[in-house]
Amino acid sequence: MTFALSDPINDPDTLPRMFAWVTSARAETLEDVSFFSGAALNHLHLLLRREEVPKALLRDRLALRAAEACVAFSGRLERAGELRDAVHFLRPGDLPGPGGEAFVGWRRAVEGSVSVKALSRALPTFETCQIATWLDAGNGAPVTRAAVVLEAVLTEAPRAEVPTLILADAALAQALGWDHIVPLLAAGLKRTDLRKRGHDLRLACHRAVTASAVEIVRLAADLAWRSAHLEAVAPRLRARGASGAVKMFLTRDAVAPSALPLPDRAARRLCDRLVDLGAVRELTGRDTFRLYGV
Structure with a gap:
């Protein structure tokens, strides 16, 4: 059986929150x-x-x-x-x-x-x-x-x-x-x-x-919500190797474009596209030697 992202069993918004009394006392x-x-x-x-x-x-x-x-x-x-x-x-x-x-x-x-x-x-x-x-x-x-x-x-x-x-x-x-x-x-x-x-x-x-x-x-x-968003936008990615790149983002804290299963220029374009879609973030604040993560 499969579930859509909006189904309660896979909806990050339904994740239980820690009881306040655990930290308040x-x-x-x-x-x-x-x-x-x-x-x-x-x-x-x-x-x-x-x-x-x-x-x-x-x-x-x-x-x-x-x-x-x-x-x-x-x-x-x-x-x-x-x-x-x-x-x-x-x-x-x-x-x-x-x-x-x-x-x-x-x-x-x-x-x-x-x-x-x-x-x-x-x-x-x-x-x-x-x-x-x-x-x-x-x-x-x-x-x-x-x-x-x-x-x-x-x-x-x-x-x-x-x-x-x-x-x-x-x-x-x-x-x-x-x-x-x-x-x-x-x-x-x-x-x-x-x-x-x-x-x-x-x-x-x-x-x-x-x-x-x-x-x-x-x-x-937070990561459940961000990962769900990345998976939701993944079908809109057209680059060859994009699915493999998405899998890397879903399992790693940070990814350098050079580590993605795409040519260098295509990898950088994919990262920029994912940032534009709000699916990943650039983590360094630099113009070069950048790292990206969910």
Whole structure:
């Protein structure tokens, strides 16, 4: 059975919104914060099952947000635009730099399944057996498992913020039965939280999960609407290779015209056409070396 974009099951406007009480109440005890994080995760879990949410695109954009947070934890000042440039304009043989490496690591982590094998590809500096040991360190409820893994990795590798947070989010995803990592912890934690342990770290993780889940729900609704609009205008595109280009925009945070399956000039024209149609945005504000995204 197929549904038109206007049908309620595929209409982005029908996506459920997070209950206001999840963020309006002030929680102090571990019992309270775990209740609110559980409610937020339950809402996010239901949202991620909706067909109209572009899950690969959402994860890729969240990977950028997580990388930006990790770069800030390490004391660097690179913002999202600089991280995009470091990855999307990388030439063969070039190194992306610390910020770019963080973004590459997060992108690989969210692309693959939640498995030791997939995580070993995203974290090549760690042994597969070590990754498996860390993932098995946590037990109990999802956020508790993530906090235990976070503490275990931080204890052994205190400066490895990116692998630590990827593994903690992987533990969370495994506990929730998700097929892919959804970056939650990095953007919600503060730099000082990474020095906490035990009870205090669990409190920080619950709060981080709640705050991030609320933002992800908002972002998912926005991307669902934008993706639906792109799919609606796609039949009006006449360029050969346009369908492949649309698929790339629906799964990637940002795309350079040179990466599209069209000749350079045709790719630039297609991007300009999509901007005119309001289906994608130019993300850099530059006249050259541009990037586009939903």
